[in-house]
Each structure stands twice: as C-alpha cells, then as structure tokens.
Amino acid sequence: xxxxxxxxxxxxxxxxxxxxxxxxxxxxxxxxxxxxxxxxxxxxxxxxxxxxxxxxxxxxxxxxxxxxxxxxxxxxxxxxxxxxxxxxxxxxxxxxxxxxxxxxxxxxxxxxxxxxxxxxxxxxxxxxxxxxxxxxxxxxxxxxxxxxxxxxxxxxxxxxxxxxxxxxxxxxxxxxxxxxxxxxxxxxxxxxxxxxxxxxxxxxxxxxxxxxxxxxxxxxxxxxxxxxxxxxxxxxxxxxxxxxxxxxxxxxxxxxxxxxxxxxxxxxxxxxxxxxxxxxxxxxxxxxxxxxxxxxxxxxxxxxxxxxxxxxxxxx
Amino acid sequence: xxxxxxxxxxxxxxxxxxxxxxxxxxxxxxxxxxxxxxxxxxxxxxxxxxxxxxxxxxxxxxxxxxxxxxxxxxxxxxxxxxxxxxxxxxxxxxxxxxxxxxxxxxxxxxxxxxxxxxxxxxxxxxxxxxxxxxxxxxxxxxxxxxxxxxxxxxxxxxxxxxxxxxxxxxxxxxxxxxxxxxxxxxxxxxxxxxxxxxxxxxxxxxxxxxxxxxxxxxxxxxxxxxxxxxxxxxxxxxxxxxxxxxxxxxxxxxxxxxxxxxxxxxxxxxxxxxxxxxxxxxxxxxxxxxxxxxxxxxxxx
Numbered sequence: 001x002x003x004x005x006x007x008x009x010x011x012x013x014x015x016x017x018x019x020x021x022x023x024x025x026x027x028x029x030x031x032x033x034x035x036x037x038x039x040x041x042x043x044x045x046x047x048x049x050x051x052x053x054x055x056x057x058x059x060x061x062x063x064x065x066x067x068x069x070x071x072x073x074x075x076x077x078x079x080x081x082x083x084x085x086x087x088x089x090x091x092x093x094x095x096x097x098x099x100x101x102x103x104x105x106x107x108x109x110x111x112x113x114x115x116x117x118x119x120x121x122x123x124x125x126x127x128x129x130x131x132x133x134x135x136x137x138x139x140x141x142x143x144x145x146x147x148x149x150x151x152x153x154x155x156x157x158x159x160x161x162x163x164x165x166x167x168x169x170x171x172x173x174x175x176x177x178x179x180x181x182x183x184x185x186x187x188x189x190x191x192x193x194x195x196x197x198x199x200x201x202x203x204x205x206x207x208x209x210x211x212x213x214x215x216x217x218x219x220x221x222x223x224x225x226x227x228x229x230x231x232x233x234x235x236x237x238x239x240x241x242x243x244x245x246x247x248x249x250x251x252x253x254x255x256x257x258x259x260x261x262x263x264x265x266x267x268x269x270x271x272x273x274x275x276x277x278x279x280x281x282x283x284x285x286x287x288x289x290x291x292x293x294x295x296x297x298x299x300x301x302x303x304x305x306x307x308x309x310x311x312x313x314x315x316x
Numbered sequence: 317x318x319x320x321x322x323x324x325x326x327x328x329x330x331x332x333x334x335x336x337x338x339x340x341x342x343x344x345x346x347x348x349x350x351x352x353x354x355x356x357x358x359x360x361x362x363x364x365x366x367x368x369x370x371x372x373x374x375x376x377x378x379x380x381x382x383x384x385x386x387x388x389x390x391x392x393x394x395x396x397x398x399x400x401x402x403x404x405x406x407x408x409x410x411x412x413x414x415x416x417x418x419x420x421x422x423x424x425x426x427x428x429x430x431x432x433x434x435x436x437x438x439x440x441x442x443x444x445x446x447x448x449x450x451x452x453x454x455x456x457x458x459x460x461x462x463x464x465x466x467x468x469x470x471x472x473x474x475x476x477x478x479x480x481x482x483x484x485x486x487x488x489x490x491x492x493x494x495x496x497x498x499x500x501x502x503x504x505x506x507x508x509x510x511x512x513x514x515x516x517x518x519x520x521x522x523x524x525x526x527x528x529x530x531x532x533x534x535x536x537x538x539x540x541x542x543x544x545x546x547x548x549x550x551x552x553x554x555x556x557x558x559x560x561x562x563x564x565x566x567x568x569x570x571x572x573x574x575x576x577x578x579x580x581x582x583x584x585x586x587x588x589x590x591x592x593x594x595x596x597x598x599x600x601x602x603x604x605x606x607x608x609x610x611x612x613x614x615x616x617x
Contacts, residue, residue: 018455029471141596143547145554146570146589152577153585164578249460253551256462260555261574271463275470275557283467291459298458 004306012299019291023284024068030280033057039081077288078281080274087285090270093170095289098259098266100172102251104182105189106244112194114240117201118228121209132198139195144257148188155184166264185262192254193247200243204236211235238308245301248294345609352605355598362595366413375407378562386576389583397583399569400576408564409587415565417595419476419549423483424542430484431491432534436526438492439499441518450496453489461486462551469557479558483548491537498530532610539603543596550592566592
C-alpha cells in the first residue's frame with residue numbers, strides 16, 4: 001500500500017508541475033507578453049520595461065518559471081486588471097458557490113442514475129432498456145447549453161414554474177435561500193452527466209449479477225430485491241463513487257456553460273466574463289485551479305479505490 | 317461516408333489479394349448495423365442540406381432586414397421564421413451548418429493526424445521519450461478541454477482556419493494516448509523485429525508498420541474526434557469566442573436565440589440545437605458501426 005501511495009503521489013506531483021508549465025507557456029503566448037496582458041494595451045514602453053524588470057520577466061525563461069512557481073506557492077495568482085482585485089481572493093469568493101452547484105448536480109445525477117441503471121440491468125434487452133439506451137446516446141450528443149435552453153423554454157416560458165436567472169446572492173446560504181431559482185441550473189448540470197453515470201451503473205450491476213456470490217445467495221433462497229441491495233448495489237456503488245473523480249473535468253465544463261447561461265455567480269461565470277474582456281490573469285488563474293483540482297480529484301479517486309478494493313493495490 | 321466507400325483495410329499493396337472479400341465483409345458488417353446506417357443517412361442529409369440547400373433556397377445571410385425580423389415559422393414565406401436581425405432561419409441553418417461541419421471535420425481530422433503520429437512515435441520508441449511525451453499529454457488532459465479552448469480562443473482572433481487550429485491543438489491529446497497504446501502492442505510484433513534486423517529505421521517502422529496497422533483504430537477514433545470537434549465549435553461559439561458576426565454557426569445561432577427564449581421564440585433554438593444533436597449522434601453511431609466492422613477484420617487476422 002505504501003509503495004502504491006508513494007508511486008501515485010510522485011506521478012501526481014509531476015503532472016501538477018507540468019500543468020503549471022502549460023499555464024506558464026500560455027502566459028507567454030499572450031499578445032505582447034505578460035506585461036501587456038497585465039498593464040493593458042495602453043501601457044507605455046517604459047512602463048512595460050519597468051514591469052518586466054520588477055516582475056523578473058527580463059530574466060532567462062527557467063528563472064522566470066522559478067519565480068512564477070514561487071509566486072504560485074505563496075498563493076499569488078496575479079491581479080485582475082478589470083475587477084481591481086486579486087485573482088486568489090476572487091476565487092476564494094467564487095469557488096464555494098461553484099462547489100455548491102456542482103455538489104447539488106452530482107447528488108441529483110446519482111439519485112437519478114442509480115435506479116435507472118438498475119432498471120436497465122434488470123430489464124436488459126427489453127423495451128425499457130432499449131428506450132433508456134437510446135436516450136443516453138442522444139444525451140451524449142446534446143450540448144449542455146441546448147438542454148438548458150430547452151428547459152428554460154419549457155419550464156420558465158411555457159409553464160412559468162422556475163425563474164431563468166440563478167440566485168444572485170453572495171453567500172452559499174443566500175443562494176440556498178432561493179431554491180426555485182436553483183432548480184434549472186442544477187437540473188441542467190446534472191442532466192449533462194446522468195447519461196454517463198447510468199450507463200456505468202448498468203454495466204456495473206450486470207457484472208455483479210453474473211458473480212458467483214449472487215448465484216450462492218439465490219441458491220440460499222434470498223429474494224431478488226434483497227440480493228440487489230445487500231450484494232449487487234454494495235459492490236456497484238464503490239466504483240460509482242470513484243467515478244466522480246474522473247468526471248471532474250466534465251463537471252467543471254458543465255458549470256462553466258451553465259453559470260454563463262443562468263448568470264450564476266460562480267467561478268465559471270467569472271471565467272466566462274474574463275474571456276469576454278480578455279482579463280488574462282483571471283483566465284490563467286482559473287485554468288490552473290481547475291487543472292490542479294482535476295489532478296487531485298483523480299489522485300483521491302485512485303487512493304479511495306485502493307483503500308476500498310484491495311485487488312487494485314496488488315495489481316499496481 | 318457510405319458503406320461502399322469504407323477505407324480498404326491495410327490500404328497498401330501487401331493486402332491486395334485478400335482485399336476484395338475482406339472489404340466486402342467489413343462493409344457487410346457495417347451495413348447490418350442499423351444505427352450506423354441511420355447515422356450515415358442522417359449525415360448525408362445534413363451535408364446535402366448545408367452544402368446543396370442554398371442552391372435551392374438562396375438567402376441573404378450578410379445584410380440585416382429589420383422589417384422582416386422575428387417572424388414566426390411559416391409567415392412571409394419563411395419556413396422556419398426569421399431571426400432578430402431578419403435573417404431567414406432555414407437559410408441561416410444551412411449557412412451556419414457549413415461553418416460547423418467544415419471546422420468540425422477539419423479540426424477532427426487534423427487532431428487525429430497529429431495525435432496518431434505523436435502517439436505512434438511515443439509508443440514505438442518507448443523509454444524516456446515515451447515517458448516524457450505521455451506526461452505532457454497527461455498534464456494537458458488534466459485541464460478540462462473547454463477551459464483550454466476558451467483561453468486559447470481569447471488569445472488569438474478566431475477565423476475559420478484559426479478556429480480549426482485552436483480546436484485541433486486541444487483535441488489531439490486523446491487520439492495520441494489511444495494510438496500510443498496500439499503502438500506499444502504493435503512494436504513487439506515479429507514483422508517489426510524482422511524489419512529492424514534488416515536495417516530499417518525508426519521512421520520506417522512508425523510510418524510503414526505501426527500507423528498502417530493501427531489504421532482501424534485511427535479511422536474509428538477520427539469519427540469520434542469529428543463529433544467532439546463539432547461540439548467544441550458549438551461550445552466556443554455559444555460562449556461568444558468563435559468567428560465574429562455576420563459569420564454564423566449552429567452554436568452562435570443558439571447563443572443569439574438565448575435572449576428570445578423569455579418571449580418564446582422557440583424557432584431560434586430548436587433548429588440549430590437539433591442539428592447539432594443529429595450530426596454528433598450520427599458521427600458517434602458511424603464510429604460504433606466502423607468499430608464493429610473493423611473488429612471482424614481483426615478477428616480474421
């Protein structure tokens with residue numbers, strides 16, 4: 001176990017370092033370099049030269065990267081030049097709100113996917129399975145924003161049940177105080193991942209139904225429902241929990257689109273507005289944070305898997 | 317792509333004797349797959365609509381006509397209505413579809429091409445080169461593609477060719493990983509060893525042996541890459557980072573329609589949205605069909 005942990009941690013550290021290199025390269029791809037990106041296009045050549053010297057951008061690239069990394073480790077992600085606030089403090093404000101949206105969406109997706117997956121596995125090859133399989137394939141091909149627009153047309157315009165604008169409160173509790181306004185953003189985000197989750201659930205349940213311990217339980221005369229809950233679900237849910245780690249990138253992309261659609265005041269909306277206004281410190285800061293979160297997510301997934309399922313450790 | 321045009325497995329002189337029956341068998345398996353056939357028909361229909369449609373239904377998609385803005389479908393000779401700027405919606409669906417399909421196809425193919433070569437080189441040469449090349453793809457894959465795309469699209473000024481490059485620059489990562497796996501398996505085959513003993517170099521191994529033998533995987537992956545690329549174009553346009561107006565594509569049409577959902581202008585939303593779903597599903601079904609078809613060939617090997 002210790003060897004597996006050390007190996008996996010070292011691997012994650014290398015990937016994290018390379019994520020920072022990619023963001024550093026993007027920083028140097030900016031039109032006019034980092035100085036122009038931060039001081040703006042109006043800056044005089046003297047101001048640019050002064051900034052470059054002050055920030056160390058006139059040194060060699062490896063030195064610059066070392067300086068950049070040093071700043072990252074002290075939590076300095078730069079300053080937004082439109083919002084007049086540090087990127088780190090903006091993220092500290094916005095990240096909890098996005099986490100709330102993502103968390104609610106995951107919960108809803110799991111609540112929908114588990115029964116759907118079981119239903120498909122039990123009714124394998126029957127009409128219900130075919131219909132749900134077809135629906136899953138269509139869902140894979142549907143962009144999140146089209147789904148969101150259809151939901152707005154149906155449940156905000158045709159039948160005015162829910163507002164088309166997300167809660168605008170600053171705090172997580174303030175957002176939760178407007179549950180009706182949360183419905184459409186959460187449902188849209190959740191539907192973006194529910195197809196993948198239910199497909200996964202279907203095959204996990206099918207795999208487990210074929211196992212010998214299920215046959216044994218049947219032979220002992222246990223009922224179908226009891227076998228499903230006591231044996232199959234217990235074994236199928238562990239990998240589903242770890243699947244969450246792998247779906248972090250999809251989830252982040254989903255919240256980016258959903259937040260910009262419903263004007264939900266999270267990290268995705270911040271990123272989207274920054275893209276409209278070429279606010280590069282925010283763009284690169286969010287990209288870095290999202291990349292780091294993805295790497296840590298898959299690291300935690302692997303560790304959780306190894307802890308829960310001893311077979312993984314011995315193979316790795 | 318119709319079943320008859322399926323790429324000939326092996327593609328070269330070596331397979332010539334076995335080719336006819338093999339190609340026919342591959343095509344037959346593809347043709348038996350109803351979803352793959354449906355996908356082919358839908359794709360052909362959409363291509364005809366976008367590229368031949370304007371010949372039968374010519375419309376002005378550059379100049380606005382505010383006197384004819386926001387017409388509901390069926391009024392004033394506009395089958396699908398008009399937009400907020402008075403563009404005929406059916407004509408715009410064709411015009412926008414050309415951008416979506418052209419950029420998606422080109423970006424998907426470019427990404428597959430680069431990813432294939434990258435993955436084949438990494439997998440064939442192995443060792444530290446493979447480790448270094450694959451850690452780079454790991455790191456780039458760690459950043460969600462949409463975020464990378466938005467940053468790159470914000471740095472450059474998008475036009476059709478630039479957009480193709482932007483999307484390909486992010487999309488090559490997954491074929492690279494996939495083909496690297498194939499290359500790892502293929503490089504220990506006897507015919508590769510034999511070629512090495514006869515003095516053949518690494519370039520010959522990669523381009524004459526690894527890539528041709530991974531062709532089935534490459535072709536199948538290309539269809540999925542095109543589907544993804546079409547979605548990426550739509551996402552970028554929806555977020556307002558694609559080619560600026562009066563150019564249009566299905567994604568930017570949806571984003572233009574968002575303002576009018578609250579007054580119920582559904583005809584601005586459904587045509588481009590359904591078109592995206594249809595074309596992406598079609599490519600995915602074709603990809604599944606091709607995978608099954610190539611599996612038959614591999615079993616024969």
